[in-house]
Amino acid sequence: MASLHSTHGTTHKPESITLSELRSEFSHHDPTIARLNNGSFGCCPSSIISAQQRYQLLFLRQPDYFYYNTLKPSILKSRRIIQELINADHVDEVSIVDNVTTAAAIVLQHYTWSFFSSSFQPGDAAIILHHSYSAVKKAVQAYISRAGGHVIEVPIPFPVKSDDEIILEFQNALQMAKLNGRKIRLALIDHITSMPSVIIPVKELVKMCREEGVDRIFVDGAQAIGHVEIDVKDIGADFYTSNLHKWLFCPPSAAFLYCKMSDELSNMHHLVISHEYGNGLAMESGWVGTRDYSAQLVLPEVMEFVRRFEGGIEGIMSRNHEKVMEMADMLSEAWGTELGAPSEMCSSMVMVGMPACLGIKSGEDALKLRTHLRECFGVEVHMYYRAPIEREVDPVTGYARISHQVYNTVEDYHRFRDAVNKLVKDGLTCSLLPN
Incomplete structure (x- = not known):
């Protein structure tokens, strides 16, 4: 990952954050909740919220001046920071959008027109992972399936032991997809x-797609920036997107869409057509009408x-991974269960097996347990049901998906451990929980 020290014209090293300052930065979090679910909505420090409010007040104070003199250069500055973070060649390859769902819709809409224009034939395929995010899967259905495309889902094993299991399933799916001459x-x-x-x-799956003649490759890195290293040139996909508000401390909602420089980029457009139409996707994304752009401006x-x-963001990512693995091992040992993946396949989120005696037999059971933990024990954690x-x-x-971010403490995970131990001791099962 590129160095951040020259990202926006500063060379000084700010003072290291103290424990009391760190607590103050997240003092707006509900103190009664052990927050182990950073992956869903992310977090935003108080100092960044204050910066956002300054931008909001600048706009409200003199909207015309802000629009003509502040907004465009500020968005460009954020785009340049993202360009450096992801190692993109050109700033024009980087657009800022509301979220990954928006980015996916922009790419998928572009390919819908290829079916309508007869560049693609009915039955030509799009391939996605079975575990792709539900909203993105529905977007694929809405854009590709309705246009006559065929959608192929790659089954991903879980629990998973190695990358090889995923690579093999993906390779099999590509071969099956091409059996009938389908493109x-x-x-x-x-x-x-x-x-x-x-x-x-x-990187391995992208390389495989290139070798098998897949036209275009889109990587959904919704959870990635600030979470794992991103090098778009090394990955080699045509499109890459990630949310800035998940693990990079931005307020919601802000995300980027990387589109590799090509003739195709000039034909891509934002979903909302406004005054910048025809000036390139990055410019179109920078103005979609009167709205609050402040979450996109606070990258500096x-x-x-x-x-x-x-260690900056790299140090944060490394420590988050180490801490979450330590806590995951502690929980699985306490409950006599296993993790859903080895350490090298985990980031700052880990899947921890729940005691089988809790009787999680459906997605509805998982949701009921999640709600019970929140309302009765003050634990916020995502739950997953895996069919036997x-x-x-x-x-x-x-499985519980636990996360670790800079605000978390060991006590958060101990509270979760003790809550589950009490449920087991009391003989509670999901069938006894209210809907």
């Missing part, structure tokens, strides 16, 4: 799946914040 027009690959959470070997302040931690495989004996079908 694969788009591959949509997650960098980190959301549920269950696993780091996908994207975010970079100052992360530089206060030893045939002939499994006493299978672990429930």
Whole structure:
């Protein structure tokens, strides 16, 4: 990952953040909740919220001046920071959008027109992972399936032991897709799946797609920036997107869409057509009408914040991974269960098996347990249901997705451990929980 020290014209090293300052930065978090679910909505420090409010007040104070003199150069500054973070060649390859769902819709809409214009034939395929994020899968259905495209889902094993298992399943799916002479027009690959959470070997899958003649490759890195290293040139995909508000401390909502420089980029457009139409996707994305753009403007302040931690964002990512693995091992040992993936396939989120005696037998059970933990024990954690495989004996079908971010403490995980231990001791099962 590129160095951040020259990202926005500053060379000084800010003072290291103290423990009391760190607590103050997240003092707006509900103190009664052990927050182990950073992956869903992320977090935003108080200093970044203050920076956002300054931008909001600047706009409200004199909207015309802000629009003509502040907004465009500020968005460009944020785009340049993202360009450096992801190692893109050109700033024009980087657009800022609301979220990954928006980015996916921009790419998928572009390919829908290829079916309508007869560049693609009915039955041409798009390939996605079975564990792709639900909203993105529905977008694929809405854009590709309705246009006559064929959608192929790659089954991903879980629990998973190695990258090789995923690579083999993906290779098999590509071969099956081509049996009838079908052309694969788009591959949509997650960098980190959301549920269950696993780091996908994207570089290897992208290389495989190139070798098998897949037209275009789109990597959904919704959870990635600030979470794992991103080098778009090394990954080699045509499109890459990630949310800035998940693990990079921005307020919601802000994300980027990287589009590799090509003639095709000039034909891509934002979903909302406004005054910048025809001036390139980055410019179109920078103005979609009157709205609050402040979450997209605070990247310089975010970079100052992360530089206060030893090693900057790289140090934060490394420590988050170490801590979450330590806590995951502690929980699995306490409950006599296993993790859903080895350490090298985990980031700052880990899937921890839940005690089988809790009776998690459906997605509804997982949601009921999650709600019960929140309302009765003050623990916020994502739950996943895995259907048992045939002939499994006493299978672990429930997994908790725990995360670690800079605000978390050991006590958060101890509270979760003790809550589950109490449920087991009391003989509570999901069938006894209210809907």
